[in-house]
Amino acid sequence: MNRRVLAVLLENEPGALSRVVGLFAQRNYNIETLTVAPTEDATLSRVTLSTDGSDEKIEQITKHLNRLIEVVKVLDLHEAACVERELMFVKISAQGAERAEVKRTCDIFRGQIVDVTAAAYTVQLTGESGKLDAFLRALDRSAIIEVVRSGVSGISRGEKVLSV
């Protein structure tokens, strides 16, 4: 499938996000990841969501998002070059000899150990979604205790900006 990342500037008002999420449910579009936070302008929130679909479907999603009164602007980040990142925490069971192995894998992926107990490491990793997936694959499945991912956030490269 054709994975796409949309950035949406939204009025920072109660209920606005539910309209965005509701739209995807109503129109039978898939949301793979969703992140949202206020921008430097406190009246605006920025939503980044990843979804999949044909070009026509993405165009429809974009048009319907634009139709929401509180949506100020929508940008398909994949229209041009962009930087995408995702943050992940993984709690990994690590005892005895496994500890060194986990640490080594973590170093290879440039992860940081942010919490340590006698039985586990908590690793923080940032990167493109594919890299996070690869890290998880590199671990012993049974050692993974908990995973939390932030969902994709992204920004255009170069001069291109999304602002009012």
Add this chain to the structure above:
Amino acid sequence: MSETLSGADMLVRALQDEGVEYLFGYPGGAALHIYDAIFRQQKVEHILVRHEQAATHMADGYARATGKPGVVLVTSGPGATNAVTGIATAYMDSTPLIVISGQVPTAQIGTDAFQETDMVGVSRPVVKHSFLVRDCAEIPRTIKTAFHIATTGRPGPVVIDVPKDTTDPAITAAYDYPESVSLRSYKPAKRGNGRQLRKAAKALIEAQRPIIYSGGGVVQGNAGPALTRLARRLGAPVTNTLMGLGAFPGDDAQFIGMLGMHGTYEANMAMHHADLIFAVGARFDDRVTNNPDKFCPEARIIHVDVDPASISKIINADIPIVGDARSVLEELDPLVEAELAKRSKQQEGGDAGKAWWRQIRGWRDAYGLDHAMKPREDGVILPQQVIQSLYRTTGGAAYVTSDVGQHQMFAAQHYKFPEGRRWINSGGLGTMGFGLPAAMGAQFAYPEATVACVTGEGSFMMNMQELSTCLQYGLPIKIICLNNQALGMVKQWQDMQYGGRHSQSTYSDSLPDFKTLAESFGHVGMRIDHAGDLDPAMDEAFSAKLKDKAVLVDVWVDPDEHVYPMAIKGGSMCDMVLNKVTTSQQGDYM
């Protein structure tokens, strides 16, 4: 110096300042502060309905007849949920409504308080926008913004949910009604793109087999006259959607009838064989296109719509034009005129149009609307005859609302509407129970006009309590009930697709006597079941003698009649069942 008012008084004052004539509503606890404010003023007339669904349809009928927004007031909980069907109806047909709902006090929201429903949540998928008032001081601006959103761009319903504490008479704030509002996130397009317009003008003139397909957007956008001028200049055939009827005069020689599932043979054939479709304010609804994959294989498509999301949603547009229908048509006309002037000097064109019209007339002669309609010798009334009689009696000058079912399609096919806003029906949602309250809304808007509601006995029973409201306000609606003693449209599908198994579509033993029913509500009731009585009864119902009375004419019609043509599911636009024995297929291009 601004005045200081309570939230309830501000709300009503804001409606006055918007020029609202009527507020259609029903009281209840959470709305009582507002109701008290209504009591203490005269400018906005409150119309007390008998069911909140009817309030929304009444406001909707008012809006469709006038182009002005309809305004509704309901209480929280069941009042609000009862309004939802009407809101969804308005949403699907893009009519401007403002629905104000009472809500439990802010402090109780989320506690499952008595009569609490999350109205903003419940209505979210069927509104253009909604507001939850947080503070009484917000009320004037919220109302201004709601009217702005409901009436501009592609119109639609807007809900304002008002917690009871924000209308508390003891809490006041400064009242300043804004002259206008502007939202950075909402700027509907008005004018079409110039380059696209020039492309469209050229395509329209070069086409050999053009067709104009216009919809509800032309009615809503008051673009009928502009469409008519352009269509006459082009000499092209015009078809209207169910929502667009009247935008182009129904009795004009260039009009080839409604298109779609129950459209005329000639309109659907012409669409299928066209080389250019000029779609204005229409949305390629599934009831029009039939199977999108088989839709009009040879046609290039120009699609004009104020809502970019409607364009290329179902069928890809070759020349998309985002803009207000009227503005686009008015700008297109001189471009077409100039192109035409250029061409005629070069001695081009001309005959193509003639051949195309010859073809269309051939289709009409073969299977036009009346081809299968044979008056019965035993005097049983055909439903089509009822509409023809209504058309004759009213001289085409009535506002006609309808419900949903066979009667609706017969009305759409056989009443020739001279202009937009005369035909009022629930096309998008298909809401049974819409007809009577919508007719009442139209009658409130135009007290002197003739307003007829064409209904079926099934639909009528979904909102017939409003007969009581008709009496209270002296509304002289004429209700023409095509009584086939069945949920006729359901029964027709069962005849055609389920081997005639009439599962739950008949109830003939238990129908009320509609004549005495109307009389018990204080109106005039008539019942006819013989074709010979049809015209006299119709004349009487619309006579000067009964001018001030609501009249219900219960017309017993042939229960076995079907609506034809009927599109064959999954086919192209030219695949239709034409009558009880004939089916048309692709090959019918003569």
